[in-house]
Amino acid sequence: MARTYLSTDDPIVALATPPGTGALAIIRCSGRDAIERCAKCFSRPSALRAASGYQMVHGFVLDPETKDRIDEVMAAVYRAPHSFTGEDSVELSCHGSPAIAMRIEEALQKAGFVPALRGEFTFRAFLHGKADLVQAEAIDELVRSPADSAREAALARLGGELSARFASIRNEMLDILAECEAMLDYPEDEGVEQSSIWAARLRALQGELATLADTYRAGRLREEGALVVVAGRPNAGKSSLFNSLVREERAIVSPEPGTTRDWLESWLEIEGYAVRLVDTAGLRQGKSEMEEEGVRRARELVERADVVVYLVDGVEGLNEEDGIFLAHEPGAIRVWNKIDKPDCKLVPEAWLGVSAKKAVNLGVLRNEIVSRLQAQSGLDRAYGKTSKVPQSKLPRTRPMGTEAHESQLLGPGTRHAGTEAEVLIASKRQKDLVDACLRSVAEAIAGIEAGFPLDAISVSLHEAADALGQITGEIGGEEVFERIFGSFCLGK
Ligand SMILES: Nc1nc2c(ncn2[C@@H]2O[C@H](COP(=O)(O)OP(=O)(O)OP(=O)(O)O)[C@@H](O)[C@H]2O)c(=O)[nH]1
Ligand SMILES: [Mg+2]
Structure with a gap:
């Protein structure tokens, strides 16, 4: 029969x-008689058996049948x-060759360990109350x-902040439920006054849950990275900007309009945000x-982007197509390129002048991308993808700027994304359950009012x-566990 997460009697092993x-590889074992089973594959069995918790023991792993040495x-x-x-556990640090790791795993399996499922170590931690x-x-x-x-936000969740928020909301919910059920037993006490108190308490919970649901987008941005798309008419300098931002000659640049035919992407980190930067084909009626x-x-x-960078060739200036695009995407960052050229037109108000080729003002652009992402992370709700561009927030730049301008423009107050470890929902599972809870709370309030x-x-x-209860795991079944732990790394 296939093993499941609930086969908790099995001692498990995996390469972690x-x-x-x-240089090294770590093989992790856990479960019933884990130390005794390891001792059967160890050159100093009594030292291992006698070891106290958190103690390291030096020795050789042996094949328990042939007694051949496998590794030190x-x-x-x-x-x-x-x-x-x-549970009782042993972690073996061996030399980092796949052949050694495989032989050690085989030896441990001969001693009764079975290969762990994905996330099974963490599942057992959950089962033993080490984590919800x-x-x-x-x-x-x-x-x-x-x-x-993403690391910082995950660490905050691991510390239990989000769990504590859910627990306090659930406790309040259970209190209201208990009061409601007590009243069910004594219907003569039922009063309009009491119902309106419950409705008010439920509205407060609704507010808290809605705030948490809102953080999902921010969590997703951190977990999956942000999609930042560079768009504009042909020859605006999109590929040049892409190359300068990723600091690599990735995209082909040429004076011929229509050079980029398909999109191209590269990952980079901007102020703690994982950004998937995408260069696109110039927007025009295609010639082929x-x-x-x-x-x-x-x-x-552009439709899917978290942030759109709209580039215009500053020598050519604006035309009708630019107007149409910006009317559709008012939240796009407006970038006036080629300010290094003597015939570049003056940078219009609310546009950011840059030179993609000479890497002028790109720090200001990076900063602007970060503020948009922060805005979407709920750190500053002043503007978002669909709202109007906060034009006053774009730094004014002169044509012919230099990188030296950046430090003046940025000033000392520049915010850094990700330095605030707010409580965020990261998983779709949590978000779906919060939404389900919100629907039920809304129903309860509507019911009380009616x-x-x-x-x-x-x-x-x-x-x-x-x-x-399902969010933190007070309520859950095997199917839920499979879904959650089944996507983990092996050995975790
Ligand atoms: N002087 C100057 N030339 C630039 C700048 N940015 C781009 N160029 C030039 O403009 C031309 C077009 O640049 P690309 O980066 O290929 O433009 P694109 O928007 O990707 O063009 P398509 O892929 O055809 O849509 C090239 O000859 C670049 O060298 C700039 O900041 N200053
Ligand atoms: Mg291009």
């Missing part, structure tokens, strides 16, 4: 470091409940964090089917409390 060659290792011993999983589901998810988010801000397709893809990317009988209201309150 990436497969491949490295350090074995870290953890004794329940003081281990990551809450939100914290368990945070462990995986931490392992995968693409940028520093291929160019048409490029333009269609460019428009699609004077529905208490038992109907208590059904909605039960559903709301259940959704919250």
Whole structure:
């Protein structure tokens, strides 16, 4: 029968470091008789058996049947409940060759360990009360964090801040539910006054939940990175800007309009945000089917973008097409390129003058991208993708600026994304459950206001409390565990 997360009687083993060659590799074992089983594969079994928790023991891993030496290792011993999983565990640090790691895993399997499922170590930590589901998810988010801000937010979740928020909302919900059910038993006490107090308390919870739901976008930006798309007419200098921002000659640049046919992407980190920067084909009526397709893809990317950088050739100036684009995308950052050229027209108000080729003012542009992302992360709700451009926020630049201007423009107050460890929802699972809870709370409030009988209201309150319980794992089944832990890294 296939193993499941609930096969908790099985002692498990997995390679916890990436497969491949490295200085060291770590093989992790946990579960019933883990130390005794490891001792069967160890050159100094009694030293391992006698080790106290958190002690390292030097020795050789042996094949338990042939007694062949496999590698010289350090074995870290953890004794329940003081281990990551809450069970007896051993971590073997061996030399980092895939062949060694494989032989050691085989030896341990001969001693009774079975290969762990994805995330099974973390599942056991959850099972033994070391982490709730939100914290368990945070462990995986931490392992995968693409940028520093994601790491920081995941660490805050691991510390239990988000779990504590959910727990306090759920407790209040359960209190209201208990009062409501008590009243069900004594219907003669039912009063309009009491109902309006519940409605007010539920509205307060609704506000808190809505605020948490809003943080999902910010969480997603940190987890998955932000999509920043460079768009503009042909020859505006998009590929030149892309190359300068990624500091690499990735995209082909040429004086011929229509050079970039398909989009091109590169990842970079800007002030703690993981940014997927995309260069696109110049927006114009395509001269060929291929160019048409490029333009269609460019428009699609603009639609999906978290931030659009709209570039105009400052020598040519604005035309009607630019006006149409900006009317559709008023939130785009307006960038006036080629300010190094003597015939570049004066940078209009609310545009940022840059030279993509000479890398002038690109720091200011990076900063502007960061403020847009911060705005969307809920750090500053003054503007977002669909709102009007905060034109006053764009720094004024003179044509022919130099990088030296940047430090003056940025000033000492420049904010750094990701330095605030706000409580954010990162997983779609958490967001869906918060939304489900919000729907049930809205139903309960509507029911109270419409004077529905208490038992109907208590059904909605039960559903709301259940959704919250599923977030942290008070309520959950195997299917939920499979979904959560099944996407973890092996050995985690
Ligand atoms: N002097 C100057 N020339 C620039 C600047 N940016 C781009 N160019 C030149 O403008 C021409 C077009 O640049 P690209 O970066 O290929 O423009 P693009 O917007 O990607 O063009 P398409 O891919 O055709 O849509 C090239 O000859 C570049 O060298 C700039 O800041 N200053
Ligand atoms: Mg190009």
